[in-house]
Amino acid sequence: MNPLAAAPSLDPSxxxxxxxxxxxxxxxxxxLDELPLTADAQAVVARGRDEVRxxxxxxxxxxxxxxxxCSIHDPEAGLDYARRLAAVAREHxxxxxxxxxxxxxxxxxxIxxxxxxxxxxxxxxxDVAGGLRAARKVLLDVLRLGLPTATEFLEPISPQYTADAIAWGAIGARTAESQIHRQLVSGLSxxxxxxxxxxxGLQVAIDAxxxxxxxxxxxxxxxxxRAALVSxxxxxDAHLVLRGGASGPNYDAESVTAASATMAAKGLNPRLIVDASHANCGKNHHRQAEVALEIGAQLSAGGPSAGAIAGVMLESFLVGGAQPLDPTMLGSLVYGQSVTDACMDWQVTExxxxxxxGAARSRRSGA
Structure with missing residues (x-):
C-alpha cells in the first residue's frame, strides 16, 4: 500500500x-483571566484548605x-445565604x-x-458558558466574605474552571466507583x-x-x-463520608466506629465526615436537624465515635423544604428555597x- 495515497473520505454516517x-x-x-481570584480570595482558599486538612x-x-x-440555582439568594453564614461562622x-x-x-x-x-x-x-461564569462569580463573591467553599465534582472538565476557588470537594455516591472520578481526585489540590x-456499603468509597x-x-x-495526558x-487527603444508603442510616456510634476502624486497617485516614442529609435522614429536612443534633450528642458523649468524626454535612437554605422546578413558571419560584433536595431553613440552621x-466544646473538654 502506498503510504502517500490519499486517505478515503470518511462516511458521514x-x-x-x-x-x-x-x-x-x-x-x-x-x-480564569476574565474572573481571577484576588489576593484576598487566594488567601481564603489556601487557609481554608489548610484548616480543613x-x-x-x-x-x-x-x-x-x-x-x-443542596444546589445553587439563584446566585442572589445564594449570596444572601452566604452573608448570613459568614456572620455565624465568625461567631462560632x-x-x-x-x-x-x-x-x-x-x-x-x-432526567x-x-x-x-x-x-x-x-x-x-x-448555556454552559454562562453557567461557568455564573458559578465562578458565586465562588468569588462567597470568598470575598471570608468563607471557604465546598462543591461536588461531577463533570471531569468543569474543575479546570472552578477548582482553584474550592477548599473542600466531594465525590457523590453515584460516582465514587467511577475510575474517572478517582483519577480526577488524585490531581485535585x-x-x-x-x-x-x-x-x-463502604467498600466502594474505601477503594476510591x-x-x-x-x-x-x-x-x-x-x-x-487542549486534550492532554494528565499525570x-x-x-x-482523600477521606470517607458516611451518608447512609438503602440499608439504612450509618451515622450512629457503632457505624461510625466500625467505618473508622476499617479505614485505619487499610492505612487510610480513620477520621471521617458524617452527612446528616440524604439517606441518613431519609431526605426529610425536619429529620435532618434531628440527625445533626444526635451527631452532636455523640460528640458530647465522647468515646471512639466522637474521636472519629471530623465533620458534618448539612443541607440548608433560607426557606425550608423544596419546590418543584417548572421552566414555564420561573417567575413564581419561592426566593431562597431549594429546587433540588429539601433543606433546613435558616432559623433551624442557626x-x-x-x-x-456546644458539642465540639464538650468533646474538647472531655478529651
Missing part, C-alpha cells in the same frame, strides 16, 4: 450521528461543618470550621435539572471526601480513597482547552450550628 451541535465555550485560561488529621480539634444549599469560629456548600452540578437518576453550570437559566437552554455507595491517594495518568484538558502525584458548637 459513521461519526457523530447522534450529536446535534458542538457549541464552543471559553477555555479555562480565558475564564488540619481538622481531618486531628491537629485542629474544631468540628468541620460543610453547610449550605473557636469551635466550628464552617465551609459553605456551593454545589453547581447535580447528578440525576433519570432533571443538572445544576447552575449546565443550565443557569433553569429553562433547558444549557484540596481535600476530597468520597461518599459511601447508594446501597450503604486508596485509588485517589496514588499517582494516576489519564486523559484530560489543559488550561488552554498526578496522588491526593493524600440553632443546629449553635448546638454543634
Amino acid at each position: 459513521l461519526r457523530n450521528t447522534r450529536v446535534a451541535e458542538f457549541t464552543p465555550i471559553p477555555t479555562p485560561r480565558e475564564l 488540619a481538622v481531618l488529621d486531628g491537629v485542629d480539634d474544631r468540628l468541620l461543618v460543610i453547610v449550605g444549599p 469560629r473557636e469551635d466550628l470550621l464552617v465551609v459553605m456548600r456551593t454545589y453547581f452540578e447535580k447528578p440525576r437518576t433519570t 432533571g435539572w443538572k445544576g447552575l453550570i449546565n443550565d443557569p437559566h433553569l429553562d433547558g437552554t444549557h 484540596m481535600p476530597v471526601g468520597f461518599k459511601n455507595g447508594t446501597d450503604g 480513597c486508596g485509588a485517589a491517594a496514588g499517582g494516576q495518568a489519564f486523559l484530560g484538558i489543559d488550561d488552554d482547552g 498526578t502525584s496522588g491526593n493524600a 440553632q443546629v450550628l449553635a448546638a454543634l458548637a
Whole structure:
C-alpha cells in the first residue's frame, strides 16, 4: 500500500450521528483571566484548605461543618445565604470550621435539572458558558466574605474552571466507583471526601480513597482547552463520608466506629465526615436537624465515635423544604428555597450550628 495515497473520505454516517451541535465555550485560561481570584480570595482558599486538612488529621480539634444549599440555582439568594453564614461562622469560629456548600452540578437518576453550570437559566437552554461564569462569580463573591467553599465534582472538565476557588470537594455516591472520578481526585489540590455507595456499603468509597491517594495518568484538558495526558502525584487527603444508603442510616456510634476502624486497617485516614442529609435522614429536612443534633450528642458523649468524626454535612437554605422546578413558571419560584433536595431553613440552621458548637466544646473538654 502506498503510504502517500490519499486517505478515503470518511462516511458521514459513521461519526457523530447522534450529536446535534458542538457549541464552543471559553477555555479555562480565558475564564480564569476574565474572573481571577484576588489576593484576598487566594488567601481564603489556601487557609481554608489548610484548616480543613488540619481538622481531618486531628491537629485542629474544631468540628468541620460543610453547610449550605443542596444546589445553587439563584446566585442572589445564594449570596444572601452566604452573608448570613459568614456572620455565624465568625461567631462560632473557636469551635466550628464552617465551609459553605456551593454545589453547581447535580447528578440525576433519570432526567432533571443538572445544576447552575449546565443550565443557569433553569429553562433547558444549557448555556454552559454562562453557567461557568455564573458559578465562578458565586465562588468569588462567597470568598470575598471570608468563607471557604465546598462543591461536588461531577463533570471531569468543569474543575479546570472552578477548582482553584474550592477548599473542600466531594465525590457523590453515584460516582465514587467511577475510575474517572478517582483519577480526577488524585490531581485535585484540596481535600476530597468520597461518599459511601447508594446501597450503604463502604467498600466502594474505601477503594476510591486508596485509588485517589496514588499517582494516576489519564486523559484530560489543559488550561488552554487542549486534550492532554494528565499525570498526578496522588491526593493524600482523600477521606470517607458516611451518608447512609438503602440499608439504612450509618451515622450512629457503632457505624461510625466500625467505618473508622476499617479505614485505619487499610492505612487510610480513620477520621471521617458524617452527612446528616440524604439517606441518613431519609431526605426529610425536619429529620435532618434531628440527625445533626444526635451527631452532636455523640460528640458530647465522647468515646471512639466522637474521636472519629471530623465533620458534618448539612443541607440548608433560607426557606425550608423544596419546590418543584417548572421552566414555564420561573417567575413564581419561592426566593431562597431549594429546587433540588429539601433543606433546613435558616432559623433551624442557626440553632443546629449553635448546638454543634456546644458539642465540639464538650468533646474538647472531655478529651
